[in-house]
Amino acid sequence: MLIIDKIAYNNRLSQTNPYLKFGVGFALLILSVLWNNLWGLGAIILGVNSILIAVARINKKQYIKLLTIPIVFILFSLIATIFYVSKEKSDFLFSVGFSNCYIGYSMITLMRAIHILLRSFAALSCIYFITLTTGFNQLILVFKKLRIPKEIIEIIMLTYRFIFIFLEEVAELYIAQEMRFGYINLKTAYRSLGILVSTLFTRIVMRYQDMSIALDTKLYDGEFYI
Amino acid sequence: MKKLSIPLTATILLLIIAPVYTFGMHIMEGFLPFEWVIIWSILFIPFFMLGLKDLKKIFARDPRQKILIALVTAFVFVLSALKLPSATGSSSHPTGVGLGAILFGPKIMAVIGTIVLLFQALLLAHGGLTTLGANAFSMAVVGPFVSYTVFRFMRKGNVNKGLCVFAAASLGDIATYIVTSLQLALAFPDPVGGVTASAVKFLSVFLLTQIPIAAAEGILTNIVYDLIQKNNPEGEEAYEIKGYK
Numbered sequence: 001m002l003i004i005d006k007i008a009y010n011n012r013l014s015q016t017n018p019y020l021k022f023g024v025g026f027a028l029l030i031l032s033v034l035w036n037n038l039w040g041l042g043a044i045i046l047g048v049n050s051i052l053i054a055v056a057r058i059n060k061k062q063y064i065k066l067l068t069i070p071i072v073f074i075l076f077s078l079i080a081t082i083f084y085v086s087k088e089k090s091d092f093l094f095s096v097g098f099s100n101c102y103i104g105y106s107m108i109t110l111m112r113a114i115h116i117l118l119r120s121f122a123a124l125s126c127i128y129f130i131t132l133t134t135g136f137n138q139l140i141l142v143f144k145k146l147r148i149p150k151e152i153i154e155i156i157m158l159t160y161r162f163i164f165i166f167l168e169e170v171a172e173l174y175i176a177q178e179m180r181f182g183y184i185n186l187k188t189a190y191r192s193l194g195i196l197v198s199t200l201f202t203r204i205v206m207r208y209q210d211m212s213i214a215l216d217t218k219l220y221d222g223e224f225y226i
Numbered sequence: 227m228k229k230l231s232i233p234l235t236a237t238i239l240l241l242i243i244a245p246v247y248t249f250g251m252h253i254m255e256g257f258l259p260f261e262w263v264i265i266w267s268i269l270f271i272p273f274f275m276l277g278l279k280d281l282k283k284i285f286a287r288d289p290r291q292k293i294l295i296a297l298v299t300a301f302v303f304v305l306s307a308l309k310l311p312s313a314t315g316s317s318s319h320p321t322g323v324g325l326g327a328i329l330f331g332p333k334i335m336a337v338i339g340t341i342v343l344l345f346q347a348l349l350l351a352h353g354g355l356t357t358l359g360a361n362a363f364s365m366a367v368v369g370p371f372v373s374y375t376v377f378r379f380m381r382k383g384n385v386n387k388g389l390c391v392f393a394a395a396s397l398g399d400i401a402t403y404i405v406t407s408l409q410l411a412l413a414f415p416d417p418v419g420g421v422t423a424s425a426v427k428f429l430s431v432f433l434l435t436q437i438p439i440a441a442a443e444g445i446l447t448n449i450v451y452d453l454i455q456k457n458n459p460e461g462e463e464a465y466e467i468k469g470y471k
Contacts, residue, residue, distance in 0.1 A: 002349050026355075033260045033356050070351055074254050080410070080427045086418040108417055116257060116414075123256025127355060131348050139348070151282060151292070156341060158296030159303070163345070166304040190442075194449030197305065201454055204297045212290045222289030 002167075003062060004128075008135040013056040018138035019145060025130035032122035041118040048125040056133050066128065074120045082113045136160050140226065154224045166200065173199060252361050253406065255347070255354025262413045267359030273367045277336040295338065302326055303342045307350070323402075324395030325447050327370035328377050335374075339366025364405035373398030391451045396444035403436040404429065 008014065013021065032044050052058050082105045086092070095104025105113075134142070143153050173196050177183065182192035258266075284291050305322035327335045340362045346352045353361050377394035381387075411425035419426075 004349055004351060029256075029356060033256060033258075033263060066351060070254055074257065077254065077257065077410075080424075080431045081414045084416045084418055084423070084427070106417065112414070120254055120256040123354065123356060124254070124351070127255050127347070128351065131351070136348075149278060151278065151285060152337075152341070154292055155296045155299060155337075156344070158293060159299040159341060159345065162297055162300035163303055163349075166300050167307070170304055170308065190445060190449065193308070194446060194453060197308075197446070197450045198453035200301060200304070201450070204301055208294050208297055211293050215290060215293070220289065222285070224292070 002164075003066065004131050005136065007058055007062065007132050011056040011058055011133055013133040014135060016133070018134050018141050021134050022130055022139070022142045025126050025134075028129070029123055029126035032119060032126060036115070038115065038118055041122045044122040045118070045125050048122075048129050052125070052129060052132060058132055063128075063132075067124070070124055071121070074117065074124075078113045078116060081116065082109050084109060144226065153226060157224065157226060169200065169203065170196065252343075252346070252353035252365075253357040253409065255351075255356060257354075258357050258360055258409075258413050262409070263356050263359060266357075266363050266409065270359045270363040270367060273333075273336045274340055274362070277333040280333050281337055295334070298326065298330065299338045299341050299345075302338060303345050306342065306346065323365060323369050324373040324398040324443065325450060327373040327398065328391065328394055328447075328451070332367075332370040332374040335370035336362075336366050339370065342366075360409050361406075364402050364409065368405045369398040369402040372401040388448055388452070391448045392444040395447035396440040399440035399443050400436065403432055403440070407432055 028044055028048060032041055035041060035044075052063065053060060083103055084105070085101050085103050092102060092104040092106050093110065095102040130139075140153060140157055143156065177192045177196065181188070183189045281295065302322040323335060323339055326338060330338075340358070343353055343358055343361050343366065347354050347358060373394040376397050377390055380390040380393060407428035408425055410428045411421050414424060415421045416423035416427065
C-alpha cells in the first residue's frame with residue numbers, strides 16, 4: 001500500500017549493508033544542507049539520482065511520481081520567499097505596481113530561491129536514497145547502532161507493524177461506507193469519517209486487550225528482544 | 227495590468243496555492259538552512275526527553291503499555307494519511323494530534339508525534355529528517371500543548387464539552403500553523419521588511435487554507451470524541467494510560 005516501502009524491498013541494493021547505505025545517504029544529506037555551492041548541490045543531485053536509477057534499478061516512472069508531490073510542494077512554498085513588497089522600484093527585476101508600493105522579485109530573492117530549490121532537491125534525493133534502498137527492518141538495525149533509546153526502537157518497530165494492519169482496516173471500512181453513499185455530500189462525509197475514526201479507535205482498544213492476553217500467555221517480561 | 231486590485235490578485239494567487247497547501251504544514255526536507263536545523267532540534271529535544279522520561283516510568287510500571295503507545299502512534303499516522311473533506315472541496319489531512327493530546331496529555335504526545343513525523347518522512351516522503359526538529363517543535367510540542375491547555379482551561383470554566391473539544395483541536399491546529407510560519411519567516415527574512423514582513427507573508431499564504439482545516443479538524447475531533455464516549459460507558463477514562471494522571 002505504501003509505495004516507498006514496497007520499492008525498499010524490491011531493488012538491487014536491498015541486500016547491501018544497511019549501515020553503509022544509511023551512512024552514505026545521511027552524510028550526503030548533511031552535506032547538501034551545509035554546502036552552499038550550487039554546483040556541488042547539482043553534483044549531489046546527479047550522483048544520487050543516477051545511483052538510484054542505474055544501480056538500484058528503481059522503476060523510473062514510479063520514482064518520478066514520488067518526486068513530483070514534494071517538488072510541487074516546495075515550489076509553492078518558494079512563492080512567499082521570492083516575492084516581497086517595497087516602496088522603491090529600483091531593486092526589482094520584475095514588479096507589479098499597486099497604489100503606493102510594488103510587489104515583485106529581485107536578484108537576491110531569486111538567487112535565494114534557486115539555492116533553496118537545489119538544496120531541497122538534493123536533500124530529497126538523499127532521503128529517497130535511504131528510504132528506497134533500505135527496508136524498515138534494516139533501518140531498525142541502523143537505529144540500534146545509533147544508540148536510540150531502547151523504548152523508542154520498540155515503539156517504532158511495533159508501530160511499523162500496526163500501520164499496515166490499520167491501513168488495511170481503513171481501506172475496508174472506507175469501501176463499505178462508500179458503497180452505502182457515505183461520502184455523497186459534505187455532511188455525510190464528516191459523519192462517515194467520524195464513524196470510521198472512532199471505529200478504528202475502538203478496534204485499537206480491542207486489539208490492545210487481545211495482545212495483552214497473548215503476551216501474558218507467552219510469558220512476556222516487559223521486553224521485546226530486537 | 228499595471229494596477230491590479232489587491233484583493234483580486236490575492237484571491238487568484240490563493241486559489242492556485244490552496245489545493246497544494248491543504249497537504250499539511252510540514253516543512254519539506256532540505257528547506258531550512260543548517261543553522262535553523264540545529265536551533266530547532268536543540269529547542270525540541272528537552273520536550274522529547276520529558277515525554278520519554280514519563281513513558282519510561284509508565285513502561286516500568288506496566289510493560290504492556292508499550293503496545294498501547296505503539297497502537298496510538300500507528301493510529302495517528304494512519305489518520306494523517308486519511309483524506310478529510312473540507313469546505314473548499316479539496317481534501318486535507320487531519321492531524322489527530324488534538325485528539326491525542328486531549329486523551330493522553332501533551333508530554334506523551336511529544337514522543338508519539340515525533341515518531342509519527344519520522345514515519346511520515348520515511349514512508350511518505352512528507353516532511354524530512356533534517357527538518358524533523360522544526361516540524362516536531364511545531365506539531366508535536368506546541369500543537370498538543372495548546373490543545374491540552376485550552377481543553378483543561380475550558381473544562382474548568384464549565385464550558386460545554388463539545389465546544390471544549392472543538393476549540394482545543396482547532397486552536398492546536400492554528401498554533402501549529404503560526405509556529406510553522408514563524409519558523410519559515412525566521413529562516414527566510416524579507417529583504418525589505420525583515421522577519422516581521424516575512425512572517426506576515428507566510429501567515430497570509432497559509433491563512434485561507436489553514437482556517438477551514440482547523441475548523442474541519444475541530445468538527446471531526448468533536449464527532450470522534452463524542453462517538454468514543456458513547457461507545458464506552460466509562461467514557462474517556464477507559465482509554466487513559468494507566469498511572470499517568
